[in-house]
Amino acid sequence: MTQLGVVGGGTMGAGIAEIAIRAGDEVLVLERDQSAADAARGRIEKSLSRAVKKAKITEDEAERSLANLRLTTSLSDFGDRELVIEALPEIEDLKVGFFADLDKVTSPEAILATNTSSIPIIRIAKDVADPSRVVGVHFFNPVPVMPLVEIISSLASSPHAIETVTAYARDHLGKRTIQAGDRGGFVVNALLIPYLVSAIRMYESGYASKEDIDAGMVNGCAHPMGPLTLSDTVGLDVVLDVSESLYHEFREPHLAPPPLLQRMVEAGYLGKKTGRGFYDYS
Numbered sequence: 001m002t003q004l005g006v007v008g009g010g011t012m013g014a015g016i017a018e019i020a021i022r023a024g025d026e027v028l029v030l031e032r033d034q035s036a037a038d039a040a041r042g043r044i045e046k047s048l049s050r051a052v053k054k055a056k057i058t059e060d061e062a063e064r065s066l067a068n069l070r071l072t073t074s075l076s077d078f079g080d081r082e083l084v085i086e087a088l089p090e091i092e093d094l095k096v097g098f099f100a101d102l103d104k105v106t107s108p109e110a111i112l113a114t115n116t117s118s119i120p121i122i123r124i125a126k127d128v129a130d131p132s133r134v135v136g137v138h139f140f141n142p143v144p145v146m147p148l149v150e151i152i153s154s155l156a157s158s159p160h161a162i163e164t165v166t167a168y169a170r171d172h173l174g175k176r177t178i179q180a181g182d183r184g185g186f187v188v189n190a191l192l193i194p195y196l197v198s199a200i201r202m203y204e205s206g207y208a209s210k211e212d213i214d215a216g217m218v219n220g221c222a223h224p225m226g227p228l229t230l231s232d233t234v235g236l237d238v239v240l241d242v243s244e245s246l247y248h249e250f251r252e253p254h255l256a257p258p259p260l261l262q263r264m265v266e267a268g269y270l271g272k273k274t275g276r277g278f279y280d281y282s
């Protein structure tokens with residue numbers, strides 16, 4: 001059993017907290033205020049009910065899992081955490097500032113992990129006194145379903161921290177782990193995001209309809225969902241943030257976010273989570 005801290009109870013944070021409580025960990029989720037904390041609990045409860053309905057777990061297991069969950073709005077409660085996984089929005093300054101604060105309240109032995117999709121780990125660790133305890137642990141959406149976790153070692157990460165989080169994700173949570181170096185996008189997003197933004201550019205240019213672009217990849221390449229549906233699932237704000245971060249890292253034009261993606265995010269069309277993206281989910 002690990003005393004796990006999860007920072008942020010959005011789509012990714014709630015998913016990480018859910019699989020950890022199901023694995024028997026004592027999990028504390030940090031949110032910015034009470035209504036966000038209530039919403040995070042609601043997400044986890046909804047997903048557990050779905051797992052019960054699908055007969056993946058029993059009612060009893062769902063209840064026992066929920067007993068392992070606590071929410072807080074105070075970072076000072078993280079003093080006893082052995083491992084912290086941060087799942088805040090992909091905003092570099094936010095993560096850097098948060099890790100500086102986290103450094104002050106956690107024990108020096110605690111491992112501090114970020115679920116960043118694309119920001120280099122060493123930049124997030126820059127104001128942590130001992131950056132050897134900072135690593136990347138990147139989950140995939142939906143967290144309870146996708147088997148992969150990328151483990152990212154920065155130039156400063158200690159072998160002990162990397163071995164601990166790898167064993168945690170692989171042996172305790174039952175995920176398939178891969179190791180990646182500290183480059184923007186790591187392995188998966190360095191391949192996936194150029195594909196998603198290419199599909200958005202293709203749609204934006206009027207070259208093919210969104211339905212045909214998606215049908216092409218589902219029926220022609222056996223992908224479970226087409227790139228525009230997948231973008232809606234991941235969240236268009238996340239696709240934009242990762243694309244900007246990759247463009248910043250590599251300066252290659254094909255990585256730059258297409259104007260349509262920027263306009264959709266500015267309009268609040270973020271995909272499934274807001275009910276509207278390339279498709280309507282209301």
Ligand code: CAA
Pocket residue numbers: 047050054117139140141142144145146189192224225230234238
């Ligand atoms: N939570 C829990 N379980 C879920 C779920 C969720 N949000 N969504 C689907 N499932 C489960 C269902 O319960 C179902 O389980 P069973 O087969 O045991 O019944 C299974 O997943 C399949 O679901 P559905 O039949 O409802 O729908 P589907 O066949 O269309 O599958 C999907 C849904 C698993 C999401 C599938 O479409 C898929 O794999 N899509 C691609 C997802 C993907 O590529 N994710 C990576 C995104 S990139 C990322 O996350 C990284 C980043 O940094 C941007």
